[in-house]
Amino acid sequence: MVTTIDLRFQDRDNAIAAFVLKTKVGPVLIETGPHSCLPALEAGLRKIGYQLSDVQHVLLTHIHLDHAGAAWTFAQQGATIYVHPLGLPHLHNPEKLLTSAKRIYQDKMDSLWGDLRPIPIEKLRGLRTGERFAIGGLTFKALHTPGHAIHHIVYSMGDVAFTGDVAGVKIGETGPVVPPCPPPDINLQDWEKSIALLRKKMYSSLFLTHFGEVKKPKPHLRELEGRLHNWANWIKPYWERGIPIEEVLPVFIAYVEKSYDLLNMSDEDRLRYELANPPDMSVGGLYRYWSKKTGKAT
Ligand SMILES: [Zn+2]
Structure with missing residues (x-):
């Protein structure tokens, strides 16, 4: 069962989510959200009987700060951080990530995103395209899904998928499906291929970081592509x-x-x-x- 935690980004609900799966080896966390949202993540974990330090496996769809900004805190507590090999060096040495974020967000940097620190290389696990891996009895497949970001991964788990940003943003039952298009990696052709891959998989549900479960992937993906x-x-x-x-x-x-x-x-x-x-x-x-x-x- 998937637990969706609302990270209450900027004190608003339903903007950024993290997902938790209970396993025999403790919780698997998919996305950490921004470091600034850590208290909400902690509260959400507590509700299902966990502490932050119980999280030993963190799956990141990509390294943008709204998805991965708090990953370093989990690494500090011993967690393994799963990420695409092209994103991995930027978590180990976040200098570049930090410089470009500061240029964009300037004095809002702290209030939006909080702190960002390097993750030791031994805590980072790069996932090959299509790699299957198991954690506590759950099996995941890492689908390389560029378009939004060159290093984007969708985590396939049975007939559901955690889609980060490549399956777009849809908030609420009736909200539109929109494509988040930040610099520097947007690539329409790659994105189309990633959407085609998701379509082929015939998932019963997609879990969007912005925000939550989509139970009808087909029309959703059609709207996104359009x-x-x-x-x-x-x-x-x-x-x-x-x-x-x-x-x-x-x-x-x-x-x-x-x-x-x-x-x-x-x-x-x-x-x-x-x-x-x-x-x-x-x-x-x-x-x-x-x-x-x-x-x-x-
Ligand atoms: Zn995002």
Whole structure:
């Protein structure tokens, strides 16, 4: 059984989740969330009878701070951190991750993400593409699923999957499915292939870090693919004309808001989407995608 813990990111519910599986060797934690959310994670674990130090296995879908920011604290308590080999060096030496995050978030860095420290190499376990591994009687398969991040893994477990960000963001029953598109790795072709892989697996449920269980993967993935293309193609002409990101941002926000209006989304829900998937990140990420694809700088 999967326990979903709401990490109450920025004091809001349903924006960032972590998942816990009970096994004979203690809890397996999938995603740690940001370091700033550790108290909520601790409270969630306590509710099901665990302490933070009981967690000896942490599975990360990718190393972005909203998914992996607290991994180092578990490593300090002896946990093994599972990650894609391309993400592993950045957890061992988070200098680069920290520098780029500080550049983006500036003085909000601490309140958003908290602290970030290196993880000793012996606590990091790189997973090969398609690798199967077992923990306490549960078997997982690591599916390499780039598109959102080059080092993204989906953890397949029986007929369910923990999809990180590659299966998009969907908050609440009626919320739209949106693709989080932050720099620097967005790649539409890779993402399409990853979606096709998930579709082929015919999962009964997907567990999204933003936020929770999706019981109808098929229409969900169709909506994700549609919106991914829609956003990328919407942004392309602005990029082609060399319009600065800060000028596109309000127009993009208005465009996204219009689709939210059609769904009669509440202000609370809009805020959750913004926290899980900041629009300025997506404009930046898609600009970078088009630049890389065409080999032209903006
Ligand atoms: Zn995320």
